Amino acid sequence: MxxxxxxxxxxxxxxxxxxxxxxxxxxxxxxxxxxxxxxxxxxxxxxxxxxxxxxxxxxxxxxxxxxxxxxxxxxxxxxxxxxxxxxxxxxxxxxxxxxxxxxxxxxxxxxxxxxxxxxxxxxxxxxxxxxxxxxxxxxxxxxxxxxxxxxxxxxxxxxxxxxxxxxxxxxxxxxxxxxxxxxxTPVRAALVPFTLHDQDKQAFAELSGVSIPVTASANDGSFHEAMLFTHRGVSGPAMLQISSYWQPGEALTVNLLPSDDISEAIKQGQQQQPKAQLGSLLQQYFPKRLVQALADYWQWPLQQRLADCSNELINSVHDNLHQWQLKPNGTEGYRTAEVTLGxxxxxxxxxxxxxxxxxxxxxxxxxxxxxxxxxxxxxxxxxxxxxxxxxxxxxxx
Ligand code: FAD
Known part of the structure; x- marks a missing residue:
């Protein structure tokens, strides 16, 4: 027995x-x-x-x-x-x-x-x-x-x-x-922060600790939660969630301003405050140091008066902000992952x-x-x- x-x-x-x-x-x-x-x-x-x-x-x-x-x-x-x-x-x-x-x-x-x-x-x-x-x-x-x-x-x-x-x-x-x-079924770390390629990591290193609401999407997943910049990459609930849907080598689609349409905002600004600069308009939506880092990354002319923003510039700011194709280098792995997928x-x-x-x-x-x-x-x-x-x-x- x-x-x-x-x-x-x-x-x-x-x-x-x-x-x-x-x-x-x-x-x-x-x-x-x-x-x-x-x-x-x-x-x-x-x-x-x-x-x-x-x-x-x-x-x-x-x-x-x-x-x-x-x-x-x-x-x-x-x-x-x-x-x-x-x-x-x-x-x-x-x-x-x-x-x-x-x-x-x-x-x-x-x-x-x-x-x-x-x-x-x-x-x-x-x-x-x-x-x-x-x-x-x-x-x-x-x-x-x-x-x-x-x-x-x-x-x-x-x-x-x-x-x-x-x-x-x-x-x-x-x-x-x-x-x-x-x-x-193949296992991998999930609910885990992403690490970034060196170039992106350097571009956003100064932003460590900044958190903003985003919509992050990959494959069948899409989450509207906070994203946090870290000294190694990106984390926060939106990134942890989408890590379970992401496949290595793929890009995430990140909408950095899910609650507004930046092209509409710029066009409205052109009517209402044509002398205002693009940078000050963006600061109505994002912390100043994030605006500066994003501008350096995408080469936005922050000093440009709204009246002088071309449609081409408006469209590119729109695409950058609303459909950022962010390609992680990988994840932090099992060391920090909350779960194992598969x-x-x-x-x-x-x-x-x-x-x-x-x-x-x-x-x-x-x-x-x-x-x-x-x-x-x-x-x-x-x-x-x-x-x-x-x-x-x-x-x-
Ligand atoms: P576990 O809780 O991991 O238990 C497995 C047990 O097996 C452990 O006690 C371990 O010691 C034992 N074991 C493993 N190998 C051996 C071995 N070789 N010999 C003998 N014993 C062994 N989920 C939520 O829903 N909410 C949360 O707030 C949450 N927060 C989390 C925070 C962190 C930091 C982490 C890592 C995970 C979190 N999770 C959370 C996920 C959740 O903890 C797990 O999904 C859950 O604990 C799984 O339960 P389980 O019993 O299957 O495994």
């Missing part, structure tokens, strides 16, 4: 949530993690306040090779279910922007809540436990660890993606998936239970799978929803 009904590798968001549901019917559940602490990413998320879900979370907010896969789990465990749990623990929260819910106090409350949910139903958590190897024999998973061998009927892979190795991210989840015959191929996993369709008793939940949410609480909602789907399936066995 195996030691456990289910062993979950990863005491992060998905693993802890899954354990609480799996053990609720008396099943013997063990969560293993090599880290010293549970939920390390939760602790630092949202600047220490954890953006734990989003009021508007829906399948459209997720990227996957199979966009239908996430629908069932998200419908069965919604943002309202998690809000209900948070409320039951008396954790105060607020909406910051765009439906993003944060703790008023500390992300630690979310981790403590998840751990309490586990211990209340008798799920065990073993930290500082290195996974040496896993094999499957006679209907049992044998997990060889630095604390000895554990045997279980079911194995849940909840060890996340590759982002932020210094927080304990490793490729173990993908390795286990491949060991049991699963394919991995992962275990969801076409080989049941969307109802998260169980492998190739290997009996093997489950995948959370970020290790090819389901990636937008910035704004969507990734945790996926961890909760997929954890619930697997946890309830295990509990009902």
């Amino acid at each position: 195996p030691d456990y009904d289910a062993i979950i590798i990863g005491a992060g968001a998905a693993g802890l949530h899954c354990a609480a549901f799996a053990a609720a019917t008396g099943k013997r559940v063990l969560v293993l993690d090599h880290a010293k602490q549970t939920g390390k990413k939760i602790l630092i998320s949202g600047g220490g306040r954890c953006n734990f879900t989003n009021l508007y979370a829906a399948p459209e907010n997720y990227l996957s090779d199979n966009p239908h896969f996430c629908k069932s789990a998200l419908a069965r465990y919604t943002q309202w279910d998690f809000i209900d749990l948070v409320s039951r623990y008396g954790i105060a929260y607020h909406e910051k922007t765009l439906g993003q819910l944060f703790c008023d106090d500390s992300a630690k409350q979310i981790v403590n809540m998840l751990v309490s949910e586990c211990t209340n139903v008798g799920a065990e958590i073993s930290l500082r436990t290195e996974i040496i190897g896993v094999d499957y024999q006679q209907g049992q998973y044998r997990i060889n660890t630095s604390k000895g061998e554990f045997r279980s009927t079911n194995l849940v892979v909840a060890c996340g993606g590759l982002s932020m190795p210094k927080l304990g991210a490793t490729p173990l989840g993908y390795q286990l998936a491949e060991q049991f015959g699963h394919s991995i 992962g275990v191929n969801v076409n080989e996993i049941s969307s109802k239970t998260m169980e492998s369709t190739l290997q009996s008793g093997l489950y995948f939940i959370g970020e290790v799978m090819d389901v990636t949410g937008w910035l704004g609480g969507y990734n945790f909602q996926w961890a909760w929803a997929s954890g619930y789907a697997a946890g309830t399936a295990l509990a009902e066995q």
Whole structure:
């Protein structure tokens, strides 16, 4: 007889949530993690306040090779279910922007809540436990660890993606998936700042810290949020969001003035204040040092009186500002990425239970799978929803 009904590798968001549901019917559940602490990413998320879900979370907010896969789990465990749990623990929260819910106090409350949910139903958590190897024999998973061998009927892979190795991210989840015959859709860093080519980096280096609202677009994605110039490139929510849609080598389309039409503004200025200079008109929309940097970059004659601006100049300022083709050099990579795009191929996993369709008793939940949410609480909602789907399936066995 195996030691456990289910062993979950990863005491992060998905693993802890899954354990609480799996053990609720008396099943013997063990969560293993090599880290010293549970939920390390939760602790630092949202600047220490954890953006734990989003009021508007829906399948459209997720990227996957199979966009239908996430629908069932998200419908069965919604943002309202998690809000209900948070409320039951008396954790105060607020909406910051765009439906993003944060703790008023500390992300630690979310981790403590998840751990309490586990211990209340008798799920065990073993930290500082290195996974040496896993094999499957006679209907049992044998997990060889630095604390000895554990045997279980079911194995849940909840060890996340590759982002932020210094927080304990490793490729173990993908390795286990491949060991049991699963394919991995190509992975890359997402929700990540862009780096720029040297010439662009130098042109905007002085702007580090300047933030403006933009619309950033690439492929099927378009986001109207803030863009932040950094000393290495561009960041801010608009850039993090669009990084999930961008492909290396491509240009982003950035509209630096989404709320106005600059050609209309210049033409109106020509009527109303013909002696005003182009530079002073642009300063009505942008900080002075941004106007100067953009003018140097695109060679705009800032001293030109509006009356003397040719249609050709107006059109080029319009195209520069509204359809900037910004070609990043790359991204800052997994070191700073919030998530990993791609992962275990969801076409080989049941969307109802998260169980492998190739290997009996093997489950995948959370970020290790090819389901990636937008910035704004969507990734945790996926961890909760997929954890619930697997946890309830295990509990009902
Ligand atoms: P994780 O939470 O990463 O948990 C995986 C666990 O597996 C970890 O505890 C890890 O130690 C363990 N593990 C990994 N490898 C091994 C191994 N070899 N052996 C044993 N254990 C192992 N999402 C949001 O929705 N809102 C936010 O505010 C937010 N902020 C973020 C901020 C930062 C800085 C980062 C990096 C991410 C943020 N995210 C946010 C994304 C979110 O944290 C993840 O999508 C989510 O934690 C994924 O849950 P998971 O359980 O799949 O993986």
